[in-house]
Amino acid sequence: MELGLIAIGAALAIGLSALATGWSQSKIGAAMAGALAEKPELAGNAIIMIAIPETMVVLGFVISFLITGLAPK
Amino acid sequence: MLLTMSKVEIVGLKTLFFQVLETLQDLGSIHLEDITKRRGPRYADLIPMEMDPALEEERNLLQNLAMRNNAILSELMPPEQKASRSVIDEKYKEFQGKTLGEIGSMVDEEESATKELISYKNELEVELSRLAKYEPIIKKVYPLASKVTTTEQYTSIALLIEERYKAVLDYIEGELERITGGQCDVFSARVDENTHAAILVFHKRFSEQVHNFLATENVNQVRLPSELADKPYDEALKEIETRYQEIPPKLRKVREDLEEISNKWYTTLVALKDYLADRIESLNAIPKFGQSGHVFVITGWIPTEKVEETRKILEKKFEGKVELTEEEPGHEEMEDAPSALKNPAAVKPFEFIYMLINPPKYGHIDPTFLVALFFPLLFGFMLGDMGYGLVLFAGAIFIRRYLKKKESKSLFFTLFTNVMLICSISTFIFGIIYFEFFGDLLIKAFHWTNAEGHLTVQWVWGHTPNGVWGWPVERIAKANPDMFKLLLIIVIFIGVLHMGGALTIGLIDAIRHKERKHAIEKIGFLLFILGLVVIFGSLWGLKGIKGVAVPAGALMAVGGIVVAFIGGGFGGGLEAALTFGNLLSYARLYGIGLASVILAEVANQLGAKFGGGFMVIIGILVAGALHALNLALGILSPSIQSLRLNLVEGFTKFYKEADVVYKPFKRSGGE
Numbered sequence: 001m002e003l004g005l006i007a008i009g010a011a012l013a014i015g016l017s018a019l020a021t022g023w024s025q026s027k028i029g030a031a032m033a034g035a036l037a038e039k040p041e042l043a044g045n046a047i048i049m050i051a052i053p054e055t056m057v058v059l060g061f062v063i064s065f066l067i068t069g070l071a072p073k
Numbered sequence: 074m075l076l077t078m079s080k081v082e083i084v085g086l087k088t089l090f091f092q093v094l095e096t097l098q099d100l101g102s103i104h105l106e107d108i109t110k111r112r113g114p115r116y117a118d119l120i121p122m123e124m125d126p127a128l129e130e131e132r133n134l135l136q137n138l139a140m141r142n143n144a145i146l147s148e149l150m151p152p153e154q155k156a157s158r159s160v161i162d163e164k165y166k167e168f169q170g171k172t173l174g175e176i177g178s179m180v181d182e183e184e185s186a187t188k189e190l191i192s193y194k195n196e197l198e199v200e201l202s203r204l205a206k207y208e209p210i211i212k213k214v215y216p217l218a219s220k221v222t223t224t225e226q227y228t229s230i231a232l233l234i235e236e237r238y239k240a241v242l243d244y245i246e247g248e249l250e251r252i253t254g255g256q257c258d259v260f261s262a263r264v265d266e267n268t269h270a271a272i273l274v275f276h277k278r279f280s281e282q283v284h285n286f287l288a289t290e291n292v293n294q295v296r297l298p299s300e301l302a303d304k305p306y307d308e309a310l311k312e313i314e315t316r317y318q319e320i321p322p323k324l325r326k327v328r329e330d331l332e333e334i335s336n337k338w339y340t341t342l343v344a345l346k347d348y349l350a351d352r353i354e355s356l357n358a359i360p361k362f363g364q365s366g367h368v369f370v371i372t373g374w375i376p377t378e379k380v381e382e383t384r385k386i387l388e389k390k391f392e393g394k395v396e397l398t399e400e401e402p403g404h405e406e407m408e409d410a411p412s413a414l415k416n417p418a419a420v421k422p423f424e425f426i427y428m429l430i431n432p433p434k435y436g437h438i439d440p441t442f443l444v445a446l447f448f449p450l451l452f453g454f455m456l457g458d459m460g461y462g463l464v465l466f467a468g469a470i471f472i473r474r475y476l477k478k479k480e481s482k483s484l485f486f487t488l489f490t491n492v493m494l495i496c497s498i499s500t501f502i503f504g505i506i507y508f509e510f511f512g513d514l515l516i517k518a519f520h521w522t523n524a525e526g527h528l529t530v531q532w533v534w535g536h537t538p539n540g541v542w543g544w545p546v547e548r549i550a551k552a553n554p555d556m557f558k559l560l561l562i563i564v565i566f567i568g569v570l571h572m573g574g575a576l577t578i579g580l581i582d583a584i585r586h587k588e589r590k591h592a593i594e595k596i597g598f599l600l601f602i603l604g605l606v607v608i609f610g611s612l613w614g615l616k617g618i619k620g621v622a623v624p625a626g627a628l629m630a631v632g633g634i635v636v637a638f639i640g641g642g643f644g645g646g647l648e649a650a651l652t653f654g655n656l657l658s659y660a661r662l663y664g665i666g667l668a669s670v671i672l673a674e675v676a677n678q679l680g681a682k683f684g685g686g687f688m689v690i691i692g693i694l695v696a697g698a699l700h701a702l703n704l705a706l707g708i709l710s711p712s713i714q715s716l717r718l719n720l721v722e723g724f725t726k727f728y729k730e731a732d733v734v735y736k737p738f739k740r741s742g743g744e
Contacts, residue, residue: 044429048720051713058664058714059657062561065667069557 003071010067017060024053075432075439076376076413076735078104080402083371083387085395090369093387093395094355095169100383101739103373104411108363119363119370124356132356134173139349141180146342148191149335155480156340164344165740176345183342187334194327197320204317228280232271232292239269241292248286253279347741358738374411374735410435413735420445422491426719428484431730436586438578443723447571448492448715453499454567455666455711457548458673460511461704462501469494493708508545511700512673517681548670560663562613568659569606572652572722573599579727594645597637598726601649604630605656655722665710672703 032046081103085093097103109121124132168176234241246259257275264270275283287294363370375383384397402410412432414424416439423445424432433439456462472490476483504510508528516522523529528545547556576598583591607626611619638646680696683689 047713048429048717051717052721054714055658055661058661058668061668062660062664065664066557 006067006071010064013067014057014060014064017056017063021053021057021060024056025050028053074415074441075435075437076378076415078374078410078413078435078735079377079380080400080406080410081373081375081380081383081397082400083373083395083397084368085387085391087364087367087369089391089394093369093371093391094358096387096390097371098351098355098738098740100379100386101737102375102379102383103371103738104375104733104735105358105361105371105373105738106409107361108370108372109361118365120365122359122362122364122369124359128356128359131173132353134177135349135353135356138173138177138180139346139353141184142342142345142349145180145183145187146339146346148187149331149339149342152332152336152339156343161340161344161347164341165348168345168348176349180345183338187331190327190330190334194324194331197324197327200316201320201324204313204320207313207317226277227274228277229272229274230283230287230294232273232287232294234269234271234292236263236267236269239263242269242271245271245273245287245290245292249273249275249283252282252286350741354738354741373738376413407436409733411733411735412731414439414441416441416445419495422488422495423448425485425488425492426716428488429716430720430724430728431732432734434729434731435733437582437729438727440575440578440724440728443571443574443578444719447567447574447723448719449496449499450567451571451662451715451718452496452711453501453503454564454662455714456496456500456669456707457503457507457666458509458511458670458707459501459504460509460514460700461707462497462499462504464704465493465497465500465708469497496711506546507548507670509548509670509673512670512677514673514677517677548666558613561660562609564659564662565609565656567662568656568722569602571659571718572655572726573602575723575726576602582727582729590640593640594637594649595640595727597633597635597640597645598649598652599633600636601630601633601652602656604628604633605653658722659718661714661718665714669703669707669710672706673700676700676703 028049032042032049035042036046083093083097083103108119232245242259242261249257249259253275256279257273259271259273261269261271273283361371363372380397380399387395387397412435414427414432416424420441423441426441426444456465469490472486473494476486476490508516516528521529528547546560548560576595580592580595580599583589583595604626607622607629609626611622611626615622634646634649637649641648676696676699679699680692683692683695
């Protein structure tokens with residue numbers, strides 16, 4: 001039971017944060033694609049902007065890894 | 074660092090104006106300023122220089138020549154043996170002694186030599202591509218058409234019908250017999266797996282009715298070029314075939330002729346392109362200058378280290394009739410000072426960051442050294458693998474050589490390749506710290522782990538009793554959860570150093586510019602971070618002083634927010650508190666590194682699953698492909714994340730972008 005809860009917790013940590021990142025990146029990506037069509041010189045900013053929401057999934061991954069560490073050996 | 078600039082004013086006799094302009098362009102050190110935007114009594118009597126009709130005509134002529142010259146150049150292929158810059162420069166100098174009339178005659182001569190050849194080549198290429206469209210049809214219909222012989226009264230139409238609809242041919246034949254009263258014939262054959270070709274031969278007087286019938290039936294007719302449409306099919310196809318074979322040798326000959334011209338003239342035309350571009354640029358600059366009755370005035374910025382040299386050259390060349398004076402710019406004028414970077418070779422590649430944002434504003438601190446220090450550190454911390462480091466190093470060297478061979482002028486690629494070269498070294502060093510070589514390849518190959526998953530090998534320091542401080546550092550730390558905590562502490566510590574460095578630059582900048590409020594705000598931020606360090610330092614490390622350190626740290630952190638509030642208002646206080654989030658965001662260093670090493674281990678495990686014998690090769694290929702993917706992600710992701718940490722967590726704390734970037738008035742030099 002405990003192992004199952006740990007697994008669900010870890011899955012939620014990575015899964016939800018990945019969904020959130022994907023959703024934000026889709027919004028930012030679409031907006032930046034529009035902006036780049038008008039101003040190609042914004043390419044550098046576009047990469048940074050798109051990278052910003054990655055924090056969520058990266059931290060989600062770290063937390064998920066932390067949770068799996070709680071699993072009994 | 075940013076180059077120190079001097080504001081200069083060059084005054085000279087108007088008769089020498091164009092010679093001075095040419096000299097300044099040759100020296101290539103002055104960033105011109107628009108004198109007409111200058112205000113104040115000093116500039117009140119100056120009249121802005123204008124383009125008189127003669128100069129306007131000269132510029133038009135130059136633009137016309139440049140356009141024609143560029144058109145010729147665009148049609149010529151560069152010779153295989155590229156001319157060196159010195160050869161082009163020599164040709165450039167030859168143009169300096171020529172009149173526009175002479176240059177015009179040369180362009181005329183070139184144009185007449187190439188124009189006909191180019192238009193003939195274009196015609197041939199167009200015809201070849203047009204005929205190429207008929208080639209598949211010719212191949213299908215020609216064998217059939219060659220069997221058909223028509224007389225003058227008869228004409229023919231070719232059809233292509235899909236195999237599954239071939240029954241329609243009987244219907245067409247019946248209708249054709251009905252329309253022509255039997256004065257027709259139909260030849261058909263299967264030409265490939267899916268197609269039937271048919272040629273309908275009939276008397277010319279039924280031509281309209283037959284065409285109308287085929288149009289209403291929506292049958293796929295083979296249409297020939299309009300000039301051949303009236304000819305019988307066999308003749309038309311034969312002619313197309315003949316022309317299709319005749320064109321390539323003709324085209325080859327024209328290309329050879331053009332190549333010969335290119336070998337002879339290309340370098341001269343490139344030099345002319347540069348020369349004309351420079352002349353146009355210098356004429357375009359004229360409205361920026363001022364004049365009075367007999368003198369001209371040019372103002373601009375020159376790097377201080379080059380002022381003396383420029384002054385001496387002008388003095389020597391114009392025998393004192395042109396004077397360069399250094400001015401003391403006012404506070405307002407300093408706002409227009411251009412920024413120019415000058416960094417040591419090891420730091421220079423990191424200037425690539427200024428392709429994403431403008432360089433720092435003049436008078437502020439150039440943070441390239443901070444990027445040069447932290448970018449490889451953050452990158453190496455994430456990717457950290459000896460094998461990947463070696464591959465990256467070899468790749469960067471290869472690309473560098475390739476770019477050099479191709480004489481690439483892409484500044485971004487040149488700088489970024491050098492950055493990757495430096496990052497490959499940090500990746501290798503962190504690889505040694507983690508003891509990773511393509512993930513756990515070495516550990517797996519030599520069975521260096523015990524049943525619990527610990528490394529069994531003894532290194533310089535070995536493992537300490539609590540298993541935390543030993544080396545190699547086990548990144549995944551399956552059997553050692555303390556290692557996870559340790560690495561998180563390290564990344565937060567890197568964050569403290571990085572953000573602390575950025576804030577210190579901001580503080581120094583604010584003090585230098587006497588911006589009291591900004592300075593107080595930065596002190597608040599630093600105090601807040603210091604408070605956090607004291608709190609977490611005592612919780613994680615110096616547990617003995619926890620009782621005193623935690624309240625003291627909390628006091629410092631709250632004090633930091635209050636100080637930041639005093640300096641930067643509500644926004645400042647809020648930003649100070651949010652700094653905690655910024656610090657936590659450095660945990661990405663560990664997260665991305667973890668993802669990379671797990672993928673590397675998956676690659677090794679998957680490769681090992683293929684077993685022995687011949688399957689070993691497939692296993693190596695699979696593992697290699699996964700490692701290649703991991704390395705590609707491992708370059709992309711740490712680069713972007715390092716950039717983000719530098720730009721978002723670092724630069725936002727102090728950075729001021731330049732409004733004016735140093736653009737010296739110089740010869741184009743092939744740019």
